[in-house]
Amino acid sequence: MNDPAETLVTRSLESHAGSAPSDATLLGTVHRRLRRRRRARTAGAAVLACAAVAVVGVGIHSLVRPEVAPAPSVAQPPAGWHWESYANVEVQVPDAWTEINAGHLATCPKEKARMAGWVGRPSMLPGIAMGCGVFVGGGVDVGAPANRVPYVLFDFNAAPGVTRYDAGWTKEVRAVGALKVEVFGTDDAVRERVLASARVIEGADSNGCAPTHPVATQPSYRPAGDGLASVGTVESIGICAYNSTPYPRVPPLLASAGLTGDQAREVGAALLDAPLPDIAATSEDETGRTPLSSTHSSRCATSDNEVLVLQVRGDRGEQEVVVRLDSCGPLDTNDGQRIRLLTKASAGPLLDAVGRPEERGPLLTRLLK
Numbered sequence: 001m002n003d004p005a006e007t008l009v010t011r012s013l014e015s016h017a018g019s020a021p022s023d024a025t026l027l028g029t030v031h032r033r034l035r036r037r038r039r040a041r042t043a044g045a046a047v048l049a050c051a052a053v054a055v056v057g058v059g060i061h062s063l064v065r066p067e068v069a070p071a072p073s074v075a076q077p078p079a080g081w082h083w084e085s086y087a088n089v090e091v092q093v094p095d096a097w098t099e100i101n102a103g104h105l106a107t108c109p110k111e112k113a114r115m116a117g118w119v120g121r122p123s124m125l126p127g128i129a130m131g132c133g134v135f136v137g138g139g140v141d142v143g144a145p146a147n148r149v150p151y152v153l154f155d156f157n158a159a160p161g162v163t164r165y166d167a168g169w170t171k172e173v174r175a176v177g178a179l180k181v182e183v184f185g186t187d188d189a190v191r192e193r194v195l196a197s198a199r200v201i202e203g204a205d206s207n208g209c210a211p212t213h214p215v216a217t218q219p220s221y222r223p224a225g226d227g228l229a230s231v232g233t234v235e236s237i238g239i240c241a242y243n244s245t246p247y248p249r250v251p252p253l254l255a256s257a258g259l260t261g262d263q264a265r266e267v268g269a270a271l272l273d274a275p276l277p278d279i280a281a282t283s284e285d286e287t288g289r290t291p292l293s294s295t296h297s298s299r300c301a302t303s304d305n306e307v308l309v310l311q312v313r314g315d316r317g318e319q320e321v322v323v324r325l326d327s328c329g330p331l332d333t334n335d336g337q338r339i340r341l342l343t344k345a346s347a348g349p350l351l352d353a354v355g356r357p358e359e360r361g362p363l364l365t366r367l368l369k
Helices: 004-015 023-028 188-197 261-273 344-354 362-367
Strands: 061-063 081-086 089-094 118-120 151-155 161-164 170-176 179-185 234-243 253-260 306-314 317-324 332-334 339-341
Touching (some): 170 188, 179 188, 234 261, 234 344, 306 344, 344 362
Antiparallel strands (some): 151 179, 306 317
């Protein structure tokens, strides 16, 4: 089985055999993300209620178009917009659009917060945890116009084309890189700006994150370099989230973000000052010149482990840091010289900024309280 969509379904069915969702439900769900601190805290004006992407029988008409190559994008988005990345694709979206914990195949009007728009990514969470869906003729009802919400969705299987609905709503899908980018809304100018900005990531995205990284496939990976202490005063931190169980033919980049200024300095200091785990203190190499691999953290399996790679830049240099988020813990960092435990001061701002992991286990939840 080589199709990424089929792989998603298979993994979910294996992990949730007793109550596995259908493949349509699984592929339609999107992950939980906190609104990034770097964005405007703008309250949405629309109610998320049964917005749909794949609709059978309810679209007024569909215009299938050939695949459109991504248009060149400016290095910086305009005011009020920001970049979102997934796999090898990057797209600009309005700051007021936030990420949600359920997708268009599983929305309940009475249970979802108001928002101006949302950003979705493929999810491995079970469909039964996503709320409820409204299915129509094998598709999903887009709901009444008053309940619809604009969105952009990174998807695997959507067919490129344009589908128009009543009350001026339009869904457009374009193929970009390894994905399809879907945009739904009433504002043609916004939809075109989002789609026109979509581009294949060449080298690294706007936050300096490459679509692939050895950490996604090498559990024993550790960074090179002289360690965090060598960078001096931290000036910025690039945050790259990767899937450590990547799908076939899909680059493992899940999302990216960045910290600067005082927040970067505070997080850098918290990372450096974090305590060493007991296992490191009793190892033969107490100097930390050859640190133990963070694979000692993996004491149980999860369906979709995630790992962060930090690019810490200071006034004396740069250092890569790996942050392990294994659900069974311990939760730690590795700068190539030392393994240190995660703390609330070091982990909280990083996870808030990048909005990962998709599902926080009890250890991480307790750490962040």
